Amino acid sequence: MLNSLKNQIDYDDSLAIKGKAVFASIYKLHGLLVDGETGIRGYLLTNDASFREPFDTAKREIREQSESLQTLVANNSEEYVLASALATLAKQKLALLDEMNFLIEQGALEEAIQIDLYQRGSGKAIMDEFRTKMRALLKEEERLSELRQKKGSDLRQALKQFLYVGLFADFFIALSLLVFFVKGITSRLQIMMDNTQRLAHGDKLNPPLKQIDEISQLDGVFHEMADELQAAATKQRAIIESMLVGVIITDDKGLIESANQAVEATFGYSRDELIGEPLLHLFPVLPGQDPESFIAGLRMKAEGHIYELKARRRDGALFPLELSMTEIETARGPRLLANVRDISERREVDRMKKEFVSIVSHELRTPLTSIRGSLTLLGSGAVGQMNDEALEMVAIAERNAVRLIALINDILDLERLESGKLDMHFAPVPLNNIIAASTEAVNALAAAQKVSIQQPESNAIVIADQERLIQVLVNLLSNAIKFSPEDSIVSVVVSETPGWTEVAVSDAGRGIPKASREAIFERFHQVEAGDARDKGGTGLGLAICKTIIEKHSGTIGVSSQPGEGSTFWFRIPTASSAIDWLDKLEIDQSASVLLVDDDLELLAVMQNELAKDGIKVTVAASVAEAIKQATQSKPQLMVLDIGLRDGEGFEIVEAFKQNAELKNLSMLVYTGRNLTSEQCARLHLGPTYFLTKAKATDKEFRSLVLGLLHHALKGQAAEQSHEDTAH
Amino acid sequence: MKILLIEDEEDIRRIAAVSLSKLGGMTVLEAASGPEGITKARTELPDAILLDVMMPLIDGPATLQSLKNDPVTAKIPVIFLTAKAMDDELTRLKELGAAGVLVKPFDPVELPKQVESLLRLYSKGEVDG
Numbered sequence: 001m002l003n004s005l006k007n008q009i010d011y012d013d014s015l016a017i018k019g020k021a022v023f024a025s026i027y028k029l030h031g032l033l034v035d036g037e038t039g040i041r042g043y044l045l046t047n048d049a050s051f052r053e054p055f056d057t058a059k060r061e062i063r064e065q066s067e068s069l070q071t072l073v074a075n076n077s078e079e080y081v082l083a084s085a086l087a088t089l090a091k092q093k094l095a096l097l098d099e100m101n102f103l104i105e106q107g108a109l110e111e112a113i114q115i116d117l118y119q120r121g122s123g124k125a126i127m128d129e130f131r132t133k134m135r136a137l138l139k140e141e142e143r144l145s146e147l148r149q150k151k152g153s154d155l156r157q158a159l160k161q162f163l164y165v166g167l168f169a170d171f172f173i174a175l176s177l178l179v180f181f182v183k184g185i186t187s188r189l190q191i192m193m194d195n196t197q198r199l200a201h202g203d204k205l206n207p208p209l210k211q212i213d214e215i216s217q218l219d220g221v222f223h224e225m226a227d228e229l230q231a232a233a234t235k236q237r238a239i240i241e242s243m244l245v246g247v248i249i250t251d252d253k254g255l256i257e258s259a260n261q262a263v264e265a266t267f268g269y270s271r272d273e274l275i276g277e278p279l280l281h282l283f284p285v286l287p288g289q290d291p292e293s294f295i296a297g298l299r300m301k302a303e304g305h306i307y308e309l310k311a312r313r314r315d316g317a318l319f320p321l322e323l324s325m326t327e328i329e330t331a332r333g334p335r336l337l338a339n340v341r342d343i344s345e346r347r348e349v350d351r352m353k354k355e356f357v358s359i360v361s362h363e364l365r366t367p368l369t370s371i372r373g374s375l376t377l378l379g380s381g382a383v384g385q386m387n388d389e390a391l392e393m394v395a396i397a398e399r400n401a402v403r404l405i406a407l408i409n410d411i412l413d414l415e416r417l418e419s420g421k422l423d424m425h426f427a428p429v430p431l432n433n434i435i436a437a438s439t440e441a442v443n444a445l446a447a448a449q450k451v452s453i454q455q456p457e458s459n460a461i462v463i464a465d466q467e468r469l470i471q472v473l474v475n476l477l478s479n480a481i482k483f484s485p486e487d488s489i490v491s492v493v494v495s496e497t498p499g500w501t502e503v504a505v506s507d508a509g510r511g512i513p514k515a516s517r518e519a520i521f522e523r524f525h526q527v528e529a530g531d532a533r534d535k536g537g538t539g540l541g542l543a544i545c546k547t548i549i550e551k552h553s554g555t556i557g558v559s560s561q562p563g564e565g566s567t568f569w570f571r572i573p574t575a576s577s578a579i580d581w582l583d584k585l586e587i588d589q590s591a592s593v594l595l596v597d598d599d600l601e602l603l604a605v606m607q608n609e610l611a612k613d614g615i616k617v618t619v620a621a622s623v624a625e626a627i628k629q630a631t632q633s634k635p636q637l638m639v640l641d642i643g644l645r646d647g648e649g650f651e652i653v654e655a656f657k658q659n660a661e662l663k664n665l666s667m668l669v670y671t672g673r674n675l676t677s678e679q680c681a682r683l684h685l686g687p688t689y690f691l692t693k694a695k696a697t698d699k700e701f702r703s704l705v706l707g708l709l710h711h712a713l714k715g716q717a718a719e720q721s722h723e724d725t726a727h
Numbered sequence: 728m729k730i731l732l733i734e735d736e737e738d739i740r741r742i743a744a745v746s747l748s749k750l751g752g753m754t755v756l757e758a759a760s761g762p763e764g765i766t767k768a769r770t771e772l773p774d775a776i777l778l779d780v781m782m783p784l785i786d787g788p789a790t791l792q793s794l795k796n797d798p799v800t801a802k803i804p805v806i807f808l809t810a811k812a813m814d815d816e817l818t819r820l821k822e823l824g825a826a827g828v829l830v831k832p833f834d835p836v837e838l839p840k841q842v843e844s845l846l847r848l849y850s851k852g853e854v855d856g
Contacts, residue, residue, distance in 0.1 A: 369832035370738035377742060377835045382749035405832070 008155055016152075018072060019145045022079075025069040026134055026141075029086060032058040032065060033093050033130065037119070040097045044104050044112055055097055062090050073137075076144065082137040089130040096126070188215050192222060199226050246340040252333065254279045254295035266321075266342045268314035279338065284312045293624030299325055299336070300627055301658045308343070319344045354419050361408045361415070368408065372401040403538075410540040414523070417547045424465040424551050426681045431460040431501060435492060438473035442481060451484045453477065454491040460501045462572050463681060464552055469572075472545045472556075476505040476568045479541065483509030483566075496574060498712075499666070499687025500554075504569035511562035521546045521556065545570070553684040573684050591709050592616040594635040596626045596652065597670075598644045606639070609702050615709065623647040627655050630662055636712040639705060640683075642671040653683055666712035668705060687712070729754040730842070731773040733764030733790065734808065735782045742835050743777065743808075751839025761785035765793050768800045775846055777829075780809040780820065788823055795824055804849050806842060808833070 036058030042051030066087035073079035096119060103112035119126075188209055195205045208223050209216040240247055246263035250256050256274050264270060267282055274281070278291035279298070301307045302325040311321035322341040327334055375398040377383060379391065386394065416422035439453050446453055462469075473492075480490040488508040495502045512520065519525045524539040549556040554572035593615055597603050603619045610617050618633045620626035622645040630638065630652075642649040649669070656662035664686035669675070672693040675683070680690060689708060691701065730753045734740040737759065744755045756771055758764035761782055768776060776794070780787035787807055794800040804826035809816065817828050827845035829838075 365832075366736070367738070370736075370742060373739070373742035373746075373832065373835045377745055377749070380750065380836045382836075383745060 006159075013152075015148050016145065019141055019148070022069065022072045022141045023138065025065060025072055026086070026137055029062065029065045029069060029090055030130070030134055032062050033090055033127070036062075036094065036097050037127075040100050040104075041116065044100065044109065044116060047104065047109075052101065055101060059094060059098065062094055066090055073141075076140075079137060079140050079144075082133050082140065085133045086130060086137065089126055089133065093126050093130065184211075185215060188219070192219055195219070195222055195226070199229070244341075246338075246342075248274075248279065248338040248340060249328075250279050250295070250336045250338065252336065254291050254336070256281075257335065263340065266313075266340060267311070273314075279336075282311055282340075284310060284318060290624070293622075293628060295336070296631075297624055297627050297655060298323070299327075300631065301655050302338075303327070305658065307658070311340070311342075320347055351419075354415050357411060357415050361412045365405065365408050365412075368401055368405050372398060372405060375401060407538040407540070410538045410544060414540055414544050414547060417544065417551065424468060424678055424681070426463050426465055426552075426676075426678055428461050429464045429466045429469070431458045431462050431494060431503070434462075434464070434466060434469050434473060435494075435503075437470050438477055439492070441470070441474045442477045445478055446481050446490070449481050449484060450486040451481045452489050453481075454489050456492060456494050458494040458501075460494060460496055460574060462501050462574055464572060465548075468548045469552070472548050472570065473503065473505070475541045475545050476570075479537075479568070480505050480507035480509070480566075482537075483507055485509065499574055500571050501574045502569055502571040504567050506565060506567040508565040511564055512558060512560040512566050513562055517558050517560060520558070551681070553681055573681075573688060591637075591713060592618065592633055592635040593705060593709060594626065594630055594633065594638045595619045596638060596644065596649065597621065597641040599641070606701065610705060612702075615705075621645055623649075623651045623655075626652045630656065630665075631659075634661060635665070637666045637668065637705065637709050638685075639668045639670050642669070642673050642675070650679075650682060653685060656685055666708050668708055670701070728775070729756065729771065729773045731756045731758060731764060731768055731771065731776045733758045733761065733776060733782075733787075734779040735759055736779075739779075739831075743833070743838060746835035746838045747777075747842065750836065751842065753839065761787075761790035761793070764790060765797075765800070768794060768803060769797065772799070773803060775826070775842070776803055776805045777842065778805050778807055778825075780807050780811070788820070791823055791825065804846055806845055 035054035037055075039052050039054035039056075039058075043049065043055070045051075066083075070080060070083045070087060073083050096115060100112045100115045103109070103115065188211075191206050191209065192215070197203075198205050205223060205226055209219040240260050243260060244262055246266050247260045248256055248263055249258045256277050256279060259271055259274050263274070267274075269282075278294075280291045280294045283294070298307075301309075302323045304324070304326070306322055306324045308320060308322055310318045312318055320343050322343045324339045326337045326339075328337050329335075375394055378386070379394045379398055413422070435455050435458070439455050442453070477490065477492075484490055484507045491506050493504045493506065495504070516525070521542045523543045525542075546556050549570045549572065552572040554570055556568070556570040558566055558568045560566035593610060595603055595606050595610075595617060596619075597606070598621050600621060603621065607617045607619060616633075618629045618635065620629045624646060626638075626640075626644075629635075638652075640649045640652065644652075649671070653667075656665060662685070666686045667683070667688045669680075669683050669688065669690045670693060675690065683690075687708070728751075730747060732740055732743055732747070732755055734743065734757075740757055740759070744757055747753045748755045756767055756773055758767050762785060764776070764778070767773075778787045778790060782790075785793075787809075791805055791807075794803065794805060805824075807820045807825045807828045808831055809820065809828060810831045820828050826849035829841055829845070833841070
């Protein structure tokens with residue numbers, strides 16, 4: 001429609017141009033006739049042919065001009081009639097003028113004048129007629145032109161209106177489309193939003209959108225993504241499910257969020273029973289223990305390392321469990337990941353293995369003893385004299401029987417030490433006694449090797465199983481002697497650090513290559529292959545030493561310069577004696593003491609006593625509280641009672657041993673119980689002292705605490721300055 | 728001197744017997760079990776008895792008990808032979824009424840001297856007591 005309007009307007013414009021051509025054509029035709037007549041007259045008057053030129057032009061062009069006019073108005077019959085009439089009249093006029101021209105050329109001027117006169121008279125009618133028709137045509141053309149103009153403006157109006165309507169319609173359509181599309185888009189976006197929620201919650205997604213546009217494509221991609229996530233999650237779940245190790249995830253308060261199949265198998269609970277329960281549910285509950293402090297304690301012991309503890313199955317049976325914990329950050333906050341493994345079977349296998357070793361060793365020992373006895377008797381000549389070669393053979397056999405027996409004895413020793421079957425009898429022992437007994441035992445060996453022993457005087461008192469510690473020192477001394485060159489010195493050096501006594505045995509032997517320095521404490525490891533034969537020994541001596549020293553809560557090691565000798569040392573806790581030299585001590589105001597006791601009244605008394613000296617005191621009445629307090633206040637000293645509301649002081653010590661910041665904490669064990677020496681040995685962190693409740697006065701208690709605190713702060717400062725120099 | 732050796736392990740018993748007879752010049756009687764030992768003790772009336780602690784069915788302490796309950800054998804000094812060298816074990820055995828305790832494995836060259844010195848100590852104690 002718009003196009004047809006435009007065509008119409010274009011057409012009308014072409015008509016207007018044509019109108020102007022019609023006017024021009026009429027005037028031209030008229031001009032040609034008038035000019036032609038004037039030319040002829042001039043020719044008549046002057047007989048000069050040059051005047052005749054306009055006539056010649058008229059004669060040449062009139063026909064053409066008439067036809068052109070007729071063509072121009074050909075589609076308007078009224079105008080065409082007028083144009084035809086004008087053509088005829090022009091033709092008639094031209095004929096007259098032509099006749100005059102002929103007459104003038106012939107010299108018949110009179111006749112020519114006659115015609116001219118005629119033309120001016122009755123002949124004038126042709127031109128009048130022409131002019132009338134000409135005016136009519138002009139008028140008609142003018143009318144047409146006006147009509148066209150009006151029609152044009154009407155058309156433009158129509159076009160304008162049409163455009164307005166179109167614009168409005170466009171707007172309306174656009175608005176409708178907008179509403180339509182927006183509605184489609186938002187509803188689909190809502191489906192996608194819902195999908196994201198479903199994905200997050202692990203629900204099934206809405207079916208994919210069917211349309212073909214960007215949103216549907218996006219939805220498609222989202223479905224693919226969800227499928228891949230699903231596949232990955234399924235895979236991960238399958239891995240976790242199939243793991244032999246139990247995996248438990250709890251929230252930061254210790255409530256179980258998920259568990260794998262191994263957990264179900266280990267504990268006998270179904271997952272539904274476990275989820276939402278505190279982790280404590282899986283362990284024997286001690287009186288006064290709450291889930292939160294349980295988790296705190298557990299994290300302290302098991303975070304980052306493997307920790308063994310007793311766990312409880314659904315049927316109430318207790319079993320040994322290996323636990324390690326890791327904190328993981330998730331989008332929903334921190335979570336605890338616990339790996340658990342039932343190690344009762346492993347324990348049983350261990351036990352059987354050790355029992356086997358034990359039985360085999362016993363069974364070997366009996367016949368070996370008989371062999372040795374018989375050989376000894378043979379060698380003694382009790383059952384008859386032998387020649388020298390026979391005696392030599394008997395001696396070789398006896399020597400090897402002795403070695404085998406020694407080896408079996410060492411294996412049994414080690415096994416009994418490790419299995420705890422060998423009781424350790426700890427007591428405060430003067431170190432001097434141990435050194436003296438040990439050097440006496442190796443004197444004969446030293447003399448045979450032409451080695452002298454340099455021994456110190458020490459007034460240190462250590463907590464030790466005397467016999468076992470002598471065994472260690474004898475072993476170290478005899479090793480040193482065996483590997484010393486003739487006429488050299490083996491020296492024993494004692495040094496003390498707060499809480500610890502170190503004994504070092506140095507020789508001038510061949511030294512120990514770096515690669516072997518740790519390995520020599522392992523079973524059957526000797527530096528050179530022939531050592532067992534050449535130097536005697538079973539290859540178990542240092543392993544036994546290490547086990548014994550570890551039973552003393554100590555450490556053992558070696559430093560060596562190959563070619564220049566070695567120094568074997570061990571370090572064990574120093575025992576305290578009564579401390580009464582500390583009455584007047586300046587105590588740093590930043591010092592902090594943790595008092596752990598279930599007797600609240602006593603706690604208050606002790607707190608008052610210590611507050612007099614301006615010491616910061618924190619108190620705890622339970623294992624859980626003590627662990628919490630110690631982690632927060634980082635005390636320099638802990639005063640520890642053994643019997644507590646939810647357990648025993650041993651548990652606190654065990655927990656602190658796993659904590660880098662607390663494992664060297666000074667400690668005063670303040671209990672009414674009579675502790676065995678073995679229990680005393682277990683109660684060791686840093687410098688540790690023992691005070692029996694009933695036997696100590698408040699004053700003694702106070703001075704002991706002050707002394708220990710002073711000691712601890714001094715130790716801290718020394719360590720600090722040591723570190724400063726080291727860096 | 729006549730000594731009765733009650734020991735279930737034949738090899739050990741033979742070694743001890745050879746040691747005591749050849750090196751110690753003693754007359755050695757052998758018994759492989761407690762009951763056999765008790766019978767021999769009643770009939771042979773040895774000067775001393777060397778008694779193994781660990782024996783099947785009737786062990787050393789039970790055998791000692793029987794010997795002490797029989798007035799015929801009650802006065803014969805008995806020395807235990809034990810593989811358990813713990814202090815408290817030695818004390819326990821002495822408290823049962825033994826004249827002494829020897830630790831296994833014994834050195835067969837030293838055995839006669841050890842037996843003699845224990846018996847000397849015991850008879851001195853008996854006289855003093």
